[in-house]
């Protein structure tokens with residue numbers, strides 16, 4: 001059984017690792033040139049029932065605990081005047097909640113757990129064609145070709161593999177503008193103090209100024225705005241961003257002023273809630289390729305759980321991988337539907353006029369819903 005996984009993000013690598021533990025080989029085709037080709041972004045909190053569960057199946061709990069930062073769970077929520085609305089401090093050194101880990105470290109941890117030849121770097125999939133005798137012929141940017149019996153699309157938000165299964169489109173749900181402040185303790189101690197060891201959200205009307213501290217002392221700053229048909233280039237200037245926060249306390253807008261380089265805007269997109277497809281032999285999707293949702297803290301966790309569940313089905317039923325895929329898809333569709341609904345609801349709430357009140361309620365101890373994403 002030749003398994004090809006398109007995409008070496010958290011989902012694809014977790015799948016390759018768990019399959020490898022079961023003695024099943026898979027090749028991960030990743031478009032990037034190598035593990036350090038691109039910055040991997042900020043921190044993630046891994047949930048016990050999804051991301052952490054997948055790492056247990058991957059046999060990587062020990063390494064996760066040595067790399068994770070439970071203190072990163074600390075978060076503060078402020079209003080535009082800089083008043084603290086919520087301040088949550090985790091139990092020191094406790095792994096019982098949702099410990100944070102830098103994405104880069106998590107990806108490295110997965111990459112280190114795979115045989116050296118498991119990832120084919122610089123292989124951007126551009127087409128997959130069903131072969132008459134079963135399986136797929138794959139074509140990569142640059143002309144390389146490969147064949148496989150099973151194709152798993154783990155190729156993220158703008159998946160190429162997705163189009164073989166569904167014509168579900170993406171909708172634009174928010175704008176995120178990011179900045180980064182390197183070596184914050186030394187260069188901007190007052191901002192390091194403001195952000196603390198974890199996350200800070202400054203919540204206004206229809207907009208959020210957020211910051212998080214990474215393990216290497218960098219502060220990542222994210223400005224979340226409602227989706228609006230404007231030229232994203234407008235947000236490439238700090239001046240334009242600062243204008244959006246006119247009247248906010250200068251100790252907060254200092255996070256924008258201190259950014260190294262120009263801000264980087266991007267659209268945040270989502271697939272329709274309840275997207276599913278008719279099962280087809282030899283092909284499936286995991287992670288954002290299967291269910292891109294607004295980023296409120298579930299996407300990576302669910303991508304890793306998809307990987308663990310698909311790997312378990314394939315390992316349990318190696319003689320009938322199509323039946324394994326059918327079982328995986330049915331369970332994944334059921335699991336994701338309420339999570340996608342919740343993610344859309346939280347996203348809309350966070351960028352609403354009453355966000356501050358609702359977020360305070362959200363973080364009240366009896367709250368049943370997960371915390372908003374670490375932006």
Ligand SMILES: Cc1cc2nc3c(=O)[nH]c(=O)nc-3n(C[C@H](O)[C@H](O)[C@H](O)COP(=O)(O)OP(=O)(O)OC[C@H]3O[C@@H](n4cnc5c(N)ncnc54)[C@H](O)[C@@H]3O)c2cc1C
Nearest residue numbers: 007009010011031125156287288295297298299300301374
């Ligand atoms: C700002 C922000 C904050 C977030 N915060 C959180 C959070 O706190 N918690 C959480 O759980 N989730 C969070 N998410 C969501 C999370 O990032 C994604 O859901 C998760 O990364 C999905 O994993 P994946 O493996 O499916 O896709 P990705 O991580 O996107 O990986 C896809 C991989 O496929 C590769 N690729 C793409 N196209 C091709 C191709 N054609 N051929 C070969 N390779 C290809 C890419 O280079 C990439 O390596 C956040 C998202 C955003 C945008």
